[in-house]
Amino acid sequence: MDSILFFILDILKVPSVLVGLIALVGLVAQKKAFPDIIKGTVKTILGFLVLGGGATVLLSSLTPLGSMFEHAFNVQGIIPNNEAIVSMALEKYGTATALIMAFGMVANIIVARFTRLKFIFLTGHHTFYMACMIGVILTVAGFEGVQLVFVGALTLGLIMAFFPAIAHFYMKKITGSNDVGFGHFGTIGYVLSGAIGQAVGKGSPSTEEMDLPKNLSFLRDSSISISLTMMIIYFVLAIASGNEYVSTHFSNGQHYLVYATIQAITFAAGVYVILQGVRLILAEIVPAFTGFSEKLVPDAKPALDCPIVFPYAPNAVLVGFLSSFMGGIIGLVLLGQLNWVLILPGVVPHFFCGATAGVFGNATGGRRGAILGAFAHGLLITFLPVFLLPVLGSLGFANTTFSDTDFGGVGIVLGNMAQFMSKDMIMIVIVAIFLLLVGYNYLAKKPVKTEE
Amino acid sequence: MKIMAVCGHGLGSSFMMEMNIKKALKTLGKEAEVSHQDLASVTANEADLFVMGADIANSSGLPADKVVVVKNIVSVKEFEEKLAEYFNQ
Numbered sequence: 292m293d294s295i296l297f298f299i300l301d302i303l304k305v306p307s308v309l310v311g312l313i314a315l316v317g318l319v320a321q322k323k324a325f326p327d328i329i330k331g332t333v334k335t336i337l338g339f340l341v342l343g344g345g346a347t348v349l350l351s352s353l354t355p356l357g358s359m360f361e362h363a364f365n366v367q368g369i370i371p372n373n374e375a376i377v378s379m380a381l382e383k384y385g386t387a388t389a390l391i392m393a394f395g396m397v398a399n400i401i402v403a404r405f406t407r408l409k410f411i412f413l414t415g416h417h418t419f420y421m422a423c424m425i426g427v428i429l430t431v432a433g434f435e436g437v438q439l440v441f442v443g444a445l446t447l448g449l450i451m452a453f454f455p456a457i458a459h460f461y462m463k464k465i466t467g468s469n470d471v472g473f474g475h476f477g478t479i480g481y482v483l484s485g486a487i488g489q490a491v492g493k494g495s496p497s498t499e500e501m502d503l504p505k506n507l508s509f510l511r512d513s514s515i516s517i518s519l520t521m522m523i524i525y526f527v528l529a530i531a532s533g534n535e536y537v538s539t540h541f542s543n544g545q546h547y548l549v550y551a552t553i554q555a556i557t558f559a560a561g562v563y564v565i566l567q568g569v570r571l572i573l574a575e576i577v578p579a580f581t582g583f584s585e586k587l588v589p590d591a592k593p594a595l596d597c598p599i600v601f602p603y604a605p606n607a608v609l610v611g612f613l614s615s616f617m618g619g620i621i622g623l624v625l626l627g628q629l630n631w632v633l634i635l636p637g638v639v640p641h642f643f644c645g646a647t648a649g650v651f652g653n654a655t656g657g658r659r660g661a662i663l664g665a666f667a668h669g670l671l672i673t674f675l676p677v678f679l680l681p682v683l684g685s686l687g688f689a690n691t692t693f694s695d696t697d698f699g700g701v702g703i704v705l706g707n708m709a710q711f712m713s714k715d716m717i718m719i720v721i722v723a724i725f726l727l728l729v730g731y732n733y734l735a736k737k738p739v740k741t742e743e
Numbered sequence: 744m745k746i747m748a749v750c751g752h753g754l755g756s757s758f759m760m761e762m763n764i765k766k767a768l769k770t771l772g773k774e775a776e777v778s779h780q781d782l783a784s785v786t787a788n789e790a791d792l793f794v795m796g797a798d799i800a801n802s803s804g805l806p807a808d809k810v811v812v813v814k815n816i817v818s819v820k821e822f823e824e825k826l827a828e829y830f831n832q
Binding site: 415470475509511574593599 | 759762781796814817
């Protein structure tokens with residue numbers, strides 16, 4: 292008997308098998324054919340293992356970068372990148388992540404069903420990353436077992452419905468309809484950009500009336516933009532550390548600029564492999580989640596990833612890129628002046644989230660809104676990670692961290708709650724928030740329906 | 744036949760497009776294998792038809808007759824119209 296229990300526990304302790312089981316349950320519940328069930332389950336497990344392989348590739352290029360940075364500038368420099376930090380965190384927090392993600396998605400459906408936050412968050416990779424971050428922070432705070440999964444999942448479920456809700460006002464402005472929600476964990480930055488647009492953009496014409504060079508859109512290709520940006524970062528650091536340091540410590544005599552180029556693209560290769568893994572993991576889980584939520588909460592709106600807004604304002608996308616990146620560089624200089632940890636411009640967030648911030652800013656404040664809003668977003672994603680680092684425990688010493696604004700926002704709030712409250716108090720607060728939202732839904736007067 | 748949904752990162756949006764294309768195919772009564780990918784990995788021989796948003800269509804480098812460009816990447820209706828147009832060619 293004991294050995295069977297041991298066996299089951301061992302299975303649940305292996306995150307890859309655990310996600311496989313989650314996919315299996317989803318596939319069986321959807322009444323898929325037997326071969327599809329086998330295929331989907333194996334693919335999901337495969338995805339998790341691929342992710343681990345990508346982490347090894349990515350780490351091999353990130354470690355020398357950290358040492359070079361310290362040697363050259365005598366401070367720690369960090370590149371925020373979700374894929375990198377998640378792939379490292381999973382080794383230790385994989386089980387917590389998988390369980391929090393699975394039950395968090397259930398919690399999202401429950402929140403959407405019983406409160407007025409009627410959004411189903413469908414950007415699966417962000418759900419996964421957020422589950423990972425919550426898992427890390429709560430574990431660092433001492434949570435474990437059932438309580439860890441319960442508090443983590445409920446928190447995740449609330450977050451998944453909350454952020455689309457605060458973005459929705461702007462989303463209606465951008466798309467001109469009330470059909471789709473916005474689901475991407477950079478929402479604090481986008482809402483800030485939208486608000487700034489509202490404040491400064493009076494009378495500013497839309498970005499879509501500008502003529503911009505079209506040939507910069509190849510930068511939207513994430514592998515290319517990551518390679519190019521990392522090359523710049525690697526070159527600057529290799530030159531600052533000098534040929535001698537690089538070739539004796541890392542490159543085994545290879546020319547330091549050749550080494551820098553290869554390492555930069557290796558970083559992109561690592562992210563690429565990790566993304567393949569994430570893609571495999573999500574392929575079976577997201578459709579199941581979508582299917583259940585459509586059945587259980589038919590009046591909820593799907594909340595979708597950034598590029599949903601790009602076609603509405605392609606120029607704002609480009610303006611947002613550049614403006615956010617400028618914000619990142621100026622933020623970096625400011626951090627240097629303050630002698631704080633240096634946050635190097637994270638590639639994916641400046642390109643994708645900066646672009647989105649541009650679209651939000653443009654929707655409320657035209658050209659001026661897009662430029663200033665995305666710039667503010669760039670500053671925000673440079674400063675938030677600084678305050679996020681301490682709550683990530685030992686992961687805070689890795690050369691990378693979570694990048695987008697909501698990870699920073701949620702992490703800082705949750706991390707500080709963990710510092711000043713006991714575990715049970717945190718659990719009570721999270722449950723109370725949920726119950727208040729449910730109570731509000733049933734007790735407060737329903738608004739008169741004017742739309743639809 | 745094989746249809747590929749493409750977006751910049753190859754994660755969220757193209758996945759959503761894939762699910763919507765599958766819905767549209769069902770309505771149209773057509774069979775196809777649908778999957779999704781990022782802009783960097785995609786090559787012309789991989790599928791018979793590529794579907795992507797208007798914002799990235801110019802930088803894909805794919806032959807124009809194999810590409811369907813959509814404005815609203817979550818509109819099942821738009822997928823239905825565009826795919827029907829393609830099948831009727």
